Amino acid sequence: xxxxxxxxxxxxxxxxxxxxxxxxxxxxxxxxxxxxxxxxxxxxxxxxxxxxxxxxxxxxxxxxxxxxxxxxxxxxxxxxxxxxxxxxxxxxxxxxxxxxxxxxxxxxxxxxxxxxxxxxxxxxxxxxxxxxxxxxxxxxxxxxxxxxxxxxxxxxxxxxxxxxxxxxxxxxxxxxxxxxxxxxxxxxxxxxxxxxxxxxxxxxxxxxxxxxxxxxxxxxxxxxxxxxxxxxxxxxxxxxxxxxxxxxxxxxxxxxxxxxxxxxxxxxxxxxxxxxxxxxxxxxxxxxxxxxxxxxxxxxxxxxxxxxxxxxxxxxxxxxxxxxxxxxxxxxxxxxxxxxxxxxxxxxxxxxxxxxxxxxxxxxxxxxxxxxxxxxxxxxxxxxxxxxxxxxxxxxxxxxxxxxxxxxxxxxxxxxxxxxxxxxxxxxxxxxxxxxxxxxxxxxxxxxxxxxxxxxxxxxxxxxxxxxxxxxxxxxxxxxxxxxxxxxxxxxxxxxxxxxxxxxxxxxxxxxxxxxxxxxxxxxxxxxxxxxxxxxxxxxxxxxxxxxxxxxxxxxxxxxxxxxxxxxxxxxxxxxxxxxxxxxxxxxxxxxxxxxxxxxxxxxxxxxxxxxxxxxxxxxxxxxxxxxxxxxx
Amino acid sequence: xxxxxxxxxxxxxxxxxxxxxxxxxxxxxxxxxxxxxxxxxxxxxxxxxxxxxxxxxxxxxxxxxxxxxxxxxxxxxxxxxxxxxxxxxxxxxxxxxxxxxxxxxxxxxxxxxxxxxxxxxxxxxxxxxxxxxxxxxxxxxxxxxxxxxxxxxxxxxxxxxxxxxxxxxxxxxxxxxxxxxxxxxxxxxxxxxxxxxxxxxxxxxxxxxxxxxxxxxxxxxxxxxxxxxxxxxxxxxxxxxxxxxxxxxxxxxxxxxxxxxxxxxxxxxxxxxxxxxxxxxxxxxxxxxxxxxxxxxxxxxxxxxxxxxxxxxxxxxxxx
Numbered sequence: 001x002x003x004x005x006x007x008x009x010x011x012x013x014x015x016x017x018x019x020x021x022x023x024x025x026x027x028x029x030x031x032x033x034x035x036x037x038x039x040x041x042x043x044x045x046x047x048x049x050x051x052x053x054x055x056x057x058x059x060x061x062x063x064x065x066x067x068x069x070x071x072x073x074x075x076x077x078x079x080x081x082x083x084x085x086x087x088x089x090x091x092x093x094x095x096x097x098x099x100x101x102x103x104x105x106x107x108x109x110x111x112x113x114x115x116x117x118x119x120x121x122x123x124x125x126x127x128x129x130x131x132x133x134x135x136x137x138x139x140x141x142x143x144x145x146x147x148x149x150x151x152x153x154x155x156x157x158x159x160x161x162x163x164x165x166x167x168x169x170x171x172x173x174x175x176x177x178x179x180x181x182x183x184x185x186x187x188x189x190x191x192x193x194x195x196x197x198x199x200x201x202x203x204x205x206x207x208x209x210x211x212x213x214x215x216x217x218x219x220x221x222x223x224x225x226x227x228x229x230x231x232x233x234x235x236x237x238x239x240x241x242x243x244x245x246x247x248x249x250x251x252x253x254x255x256x257x258x259x260x261x262x263x264x265x266x267x268x269x270x271x272x273x274x275x276x277x278x279x280x281x282x283x284x285x286x287x288x289x290x291x292x293x294x295x296x297x298x299x300x301x302x303x304x305x306x307x308x309x310x311x312x313x314x315x316x317x318x319x320x321x322x323x324x325x326x327x328x329x330x331x332x333x334x335x336x337x338x339x340x341x342x343x344x345x346x347x348x349x350x351x352x353x354x355x356x357x358x359x360x361x362x363x364x365x366x367x368x369x370x371x372x373x374x375x376x377x378x379x380x381x382x383x384x385x386x387x388x389x390x391x392x393x394x395x396x397x398x399x400x401x402x403x404x405x406x407x408x409x410x411x412x413x414x415x416x417x418x419x420x421x422x423x424x425x426x427x428x429x430x431x432x433x434x435x436x437x438x439x440x441x442x443x444x445x446x447x448x449x450x451x452x453x454x455x456x457x458x459x460x461x462x463x464x465x466x467x468x469x470x471x472x473x474x475x476x477x478x479x480x481x482x483x484x485x486x487x488x489x490x491x492x493x494x495x496x497x498x499x500x501x502x503x504x505x506x507x508x509x510x511x512x513x514x515x516x517x518x519x520x521x522x523x524x525x526x527x528x529x530x531x532x533x534x535x536x537x538x539x540x541x542x543x544x545x546x547x548x549x550x551x552x553x554x555x556x557x558x559x560x561x562x563x564x565x566x567x568x569x570x571x572x573x574x575x576x577x578x579x580x581x582x583x584x585x586x587x588x589x590x591x592x593x594x595x596x597x598x599x600x601x602x603x604x605x606x607x608x609x610x611x612x613x614x615x616x617x618x619x620x621x622x623x624x625x626x627x628x629x630x631x632x633x
Numbered sequence: 634x635x636x637x638x639x640x641x642x643x644x645x646x647x648x649x650x651x652x653x654x655x656x657x658x659x660x661x662x663x664x665x666x667x668x669x670x671x672x673x674x675x676x677x678x679x680x681x682x683x684x685x686x687x688x689x690x691x692x693x694x695x696x697x698x699x700x701x702x703x704x705x706x707x708x709x710x711x712x713x714x715x716x717x718x719x720x721x722x723x724x725x726x727x728x729x730x731x732x733x734x735x736x737x738x739x740x741x742x743x744x745x746x747x748x749x750x751x752x753x754x755x756x757x758x759x760x761x762x763x764x765x766x767x768x769x770x771x772x773x774x775x776x777x778x779x780x781x782x783x784x785x786x787x788x789x790x791x792x793x794x795x796x797x798x799x800x801x802x803x804x805x806x807x808x809x810x811x812x813x814x815x816x817x818x819x820x821x822x823x824x825x826x827x828x829x830x831x832x833x834x835x836x837x838x839x840x841x842x843x844x845x846x847x848x849x850x851x852x853x854x855x856x857x858x859x860x861x862x863x864x865x866x867x868x869x870x871x872x873x874x875x876x877x878x879x880x881x882x883x884x885x886x887x888x889x890x891x892x893x894x895x896x897x898x899x900x901x902x903x904x905x906x907x908x909x910x911x912x913x914x915x916x917x918x919x920x921x922x923x924x925x926x927x928x929x930x931x932x933x934x935x936x937x938x939x940x941x942x943x944x945x946x947x948x949x950x951x952x953x
Contacts, residue, residue: 454829456795605821613821613828629832 002082006030007050007089021047021054021077021088026235032094038078038237045077046094052086114201114218115576116179116282116333119145120194123172134163138190142176148185153178155187159331166190177282179333180576182318188282188331198280200224202270202328203573204263205347205566206288206296207231208240212566213266214573215274218283221574224274227266232258233295239371240291241305247295248302259296260325267327281328284321285573287337287565289345293317296324297336304342309593311339314586316346316579335572335579338586343387348374349585350568353578354561355530358383358585362527363519365512367550368564369535371395373508376589377515377526383589384515388507393500394437394535401434401479401491408433408486410479411538415446417628420465422446422479431486435479435493438538440501443479443493445543448610449628452477455610457498505549506607511594512551513603518592523551523617532564545621548611552618640868644668644920645837645875646680647811649727650760651787659786660758663726665841665920666877671864672918673940684915684937686930687762687923688725689881690715692749693734698886700903701925712749713756720757723930728759729791729881729923735766735775743774750782762789762813762923765801773800780804789813789841789879795826802835813879815843818855820862820874827873840876841921848884849909856880860917880914881923882907904928912936 001014004024013028022045025032033044043064049056056075065074077094121141126132132140139150147153155163166174170192177189177199196219203214212228233255236246247255263286271278286296290311294301297319299312316338322330337346348368357364359380366376371392376385396402396409403409407428413435415422424439426432435443447453452460452468459475461468467478476492485491516523529550531539541558544550550558561567571578594600606613615622646666651657667680677683691697694709701709708715712730719725730753732746750763761783765775776790777800791813793801798814805812814830816822823844830840844863846856860878867875885891885907894902904926911922911933924930 454832456825456829458796460799462799602821605819609825609828613825 002052003085004028004082005085005087007087015082017083018081021075021080021082021086022235024082025077025090030090030095031230031232031235032077032090033238039242040076040079043076044094046074046091047077047080048089048091049073049075049080050087050089052082053084054080054082054086056080110221110571110574110578112218112221113575113577114199114283114573115181115335115579116177116188116199116201116218117147118175118177118196118199118219119147120175120196121145121173123167123174125172134167135160138163138167138174138176139187142178147178153185153187154183159187159190163190166192177331179282179331181333188333189329195280198276200274200276200281201283201285201573202267202281203566203569204266204284204286204288205350205563205569206259206263206286206292207347207565208243208289208292209234209238211262211266212563213263213270214566214570215267215270215276215281216570216573218573224276225270227269227273229262229266229269231292232262232265240289243295244291244301244305247300252295252298252300255295256298257325259292260327264325264327278327279329282332283335283573284326284328284332285335285337285569287346287350287569289347290339290342291345293336293339293346298324309342311342314338314340316583316586337568337572337582340385340586340589341387341591343372344374344376344385344589344591347565347568348376348385349582349589350566350572351530351532351561351564352376352383352568352585352589353571353582354564354567355528355532357528357530358581363521363525364528364530365515365526365551366530366532366564367508367512367536368532369394369508370533371397373511375508375511375515377512377519377521378589382519383585384518384592385589386511386515386592386594388511388594390507391500391504393497393504394440396434396436396440398500399435399440399497400476400494402440402497403434403436405436405438405534405538406433409436410434410439410491411436412540413439413442413446413479415443415450417446417450420450420452420467420477424479431484432480432491433486434491436538437535438540440493440497441543441547441549442540443477444498444501444610445540445546447477447493447498448546449624451628453495453498453610456608457495457502457610459495459498501547502608502610505547506604506609509548509550509607509612510600510603513607514594514597514600515592516551517599517603518597523553526551526553527557529553529558530564531558531560532562534563536560537562545618546611546624548607548609548618548621552611552620640670642868642870642872642875644679644864644867644877645872647838647841647877649787649789649811651785655785655787657786658754658758659760661760662787663760668864668918668920670868672916679920682726683920684933685726685921686724686911686933687727687729687879687881687921688719688723688927688930689729689731689883689923689925690719690753691731691733692746693737696733696736698903698925700886700891700899701927704900704927713752716753716757716759719927719930720759723927724934725930726759727762727789727921728753728757729762729764731764732766732775732779735768735771743771743778746775747778747782750779754783754786760787760789762791762921764791767792769797769800772797773803776801776804780808780810783810784808787811791815792843793826793830795822795829798826798829799833802830802833805839806834811839811841813841813843814876815845818845818847818852818859820844820859820866823859823863824866824871824873827876831873837872837876841879842874842876843879843881846880846882846910846914848882848888849906850890851884851888853882853910853913856882857913857917860914860919864918877920878918879921879923880911880917880919882910882914883923883925885910886925904932908932908936916940 175195205212215225317336321332413424474494476494480491644666650659664680670676788810
């Protein structure tokens with residue numbers, strides 16, 4: 001068997017001949033950037049063949065490399081077949097990097113009404129005078145301790161088998177764990193001694209990219225640890241569609257395992273941090289998008305990406321942890337948030353719960369922005385939702401110097417409106433490598449205010465400034481000179497970048513207006529705009545309004561709920577009564593398919609302008625722009 | 634008696650052409666716009682004749698429709714004589730000069746462009762519409778020259794689009810001309826372009842909207858409904874859309890149906906195809922309709938007069 005040695009770490013793995021370097025890397029536990037899912041389409045999995053024999057079509061994929069890279073033996077890992085022992089260098093840019101992952105959230109106060117309880121019992125041993133069976137004795141003990149009525153607790157066979165020995169070995173001092181499951185109360189564990197204080201639950205956000213876990217005590221509700229890590233499915237493709245395609249090609253089991261492993265890794269880290277035993281985790285609440293939750297449950301998501309795009313289930317799901325390979329107490333229950341449609345998943349339902357918008361009389365708007373976006377409008381009586389593709393621009397994709405929120409990304413920026421000199425901040429305060437979404441929004445807002453760009457995003461090249469120049473293909477604005485950067489090149493934003501961003505923001509604003517139109521709601525009737533997700537957290541709200549990413553409302557009405565998906569999961573973990581609201585949300589929410597909505601295209605075109613074609617919808621921005629124009633003359 | 638109009642908006646007015654008294658050399662000045670109701674209704678009352686019919690000529694006929702070249706013969710090589718013919722023989726209200734010579738690569742003779750504009754201005758006393766190169770690299774020079782040549786004549790310069798409007802706007806502002814603002818068959822994009830022009834200082838009374846007109850069978854119905862929507866929006870009070878509208882369907886004479894027609898029928902087919910975009914455009918509210926076939930001028934005019942006069946009969950048979 002040929003061996004593949006990965007440099008610089010010298011990690012070695014034996015593989016069959018014909019295995020791709022990507023598959024070898026996955027086997028070796030190395031996480032590579034694979035946007036296209038290994039189809040040779042994205043050019044992200046660049047590696048250098050240092051020695052040995054491998055088959056790679058340099059002609060066909062030559063376009064992904066610079067001449068220098070070609071000279072150094074650049075290949076695409078997903079398209080290179082190992083033929084003999086090889087040494088492969090993985091450059092840093094190919095590895096999945098540390099990224100800002102959102103773990104903070106609002107910390108909404110929630111009453112503690114868990115769905116699992118522990119009862120420490122000190123039972124009387126049976127005698128000839130009191131010969132009632134072990135189970136009866138146990139259940140009576142629970143009832144006397146304030147637990148559910150004895151006859152209503154179901155005891156499954158596997159627990160029953162353990163009872164006689166545990167009771168006698170412990171001297172009749174045991175702790176019984178009872179859970180409320182859809183069928184009623186269920187005795188899920190009986191153990192020696194008093195362990196009533198050791199009762200934990202986990203709230204999990206299973207995202208396409210990251211997994212976040214909150215570990216909490218179910219006795220007092222305290223948060224004991226918060227951990228996060230990448231979703232290991234990334235090695236099977238970075239976006240949802242590549243995952244579904246992977247599942248289609250027989251990879252569903254693998255994806256299911258990777259999802260469970262990703263959760264387990266975060267759970268283990270959390271348990272270690274908190275110093276608890278994972279066996280003491282008796283309840284896990286999981287929110288995730290529709291595809292993620294389907295995959296986790298091992299339900300084939302393939303049919304959801306075809307017309308008419310229906311998910312398999314639209315209600316919450318429960319299962320016991322061991323059936324899905326989640327490493328907690330084998331009898332622990334899983335509660336998985338319901339999906340509404342293929343695009344409005346359990347993560348959005350969790351957002352809604354976290355925002356509290358399903359319990360309020362007033363109308364609120366919820367926006368979750370990623371590569372795809374979801375928008376929900378409504379109150380406790382009605383709700384409209386829609387989803388769409390915002391394009392990658394807001395996450396730094398398809399923008400010349402755009403990047404994700406990794407170290408070195410310019411995340412905040414402001415321009416001196418006279419000299420056009422920028423002041424910026426980068427993530428981790430290192431020299432800039434590029435600009436991430438929040439930085440791009442700041443930049444566009446200030447370029448507009450400085451009249452450097454017109455309302456379609458066109459750069460006015462007649463302004464005399466060394467920062468405004470004609471680039472190779474488009475006019476551009478220099479944000480950072482080469483000497484300031486970590487990449488030795490001027491970091492610029494091109495006119496084409498601005499236009500991509502305008503198209504992205506237009507689809508989100510148009511979605512908001514389409515829902516408002518469907519519900520007959522004016523912008524002044526919106527009492528709250530909730531931003532969910534990482535994007536909203538780092539975003540300058542005023543700038544988001546100036547560029548017309550969201551409808552204009554007073555800034556004080558805009559709130560970040562942070563990671564609403566995990567916040568919602570936390571709420572449902574702490575308070576089982578809220579789970580009824582969860583199902584109720586999933587049932588009443590109306591989904592508007594934007595592609596089938598005639599008015600959407602009109603709204604979209606109106607929104608492809610900064611901030612919008614109709615400035616009367618943005619009165620404060622109108623005043624601001626007037627003032628700027630007067631100042632510049 | 635019709636119900637009085639309930640519209641709150643009025644189409645803005647644009648004045649084209651300057652007479653001697655106004656500092657120009659034109660024999661006539663037109664006011665377009667001013668309408669207060671839907672087209673051809675009694676309360677419409679535009680500020681001048683509607684529609685005006687513009688006859689299109691060019692300074693390099695290589696790309697001009699063969700049916701027109703066949704019809705006009707040698708005139709096609711002489712813009713001045715052609716313009717005079719448009720005024721005297723065809724009965725056009727305006728002449729629209731396309732500087733097609735600037736569409737070639739490597740345009741060297743920009744001074745020649747200026748001379749052409751001057752010769753056409755001398756040959757006809759009608760107000761002029763002048764179309765530039767369509768190439769951002771030289772448009773600035775082209776507009777500079779035609780703007781200068783026609784200074785004081787209140788020309789209508791074309792064509793501003795969302796991705797190139799600064800040079801034409803600059804020429805219009807510097808020499809007192811109006812501009813055509815063209816957008817691709819979309820009411821919102823039309824509005825956006827008007828806003829862009831307003832924001833760089835072009836006043837509303839110097840803007841004529843060209844919503845882009847597709848030939849019959851090639852998108853005309855979209856153009857028609859956009860013209861209709863623009864008129865509705867303007868009458869409802871949207872100031873950024875309350876400008877007069879120009880319609881030209883230049884592809885009418887080169888569509889497959891015309892190219893493939895039997896030689897004996899080709900002229901009539903061409904005429905008919907052009908008429909069936911120009912006349913409905915007038916019905917949709919266009920203030921200026923542009924034609925390229927010499928016989929279209931009368932045919933469109935007769936049909937519109939018939940409609941105005943409330944005469945019966947099919948307008949299509951009204952002329953030619």
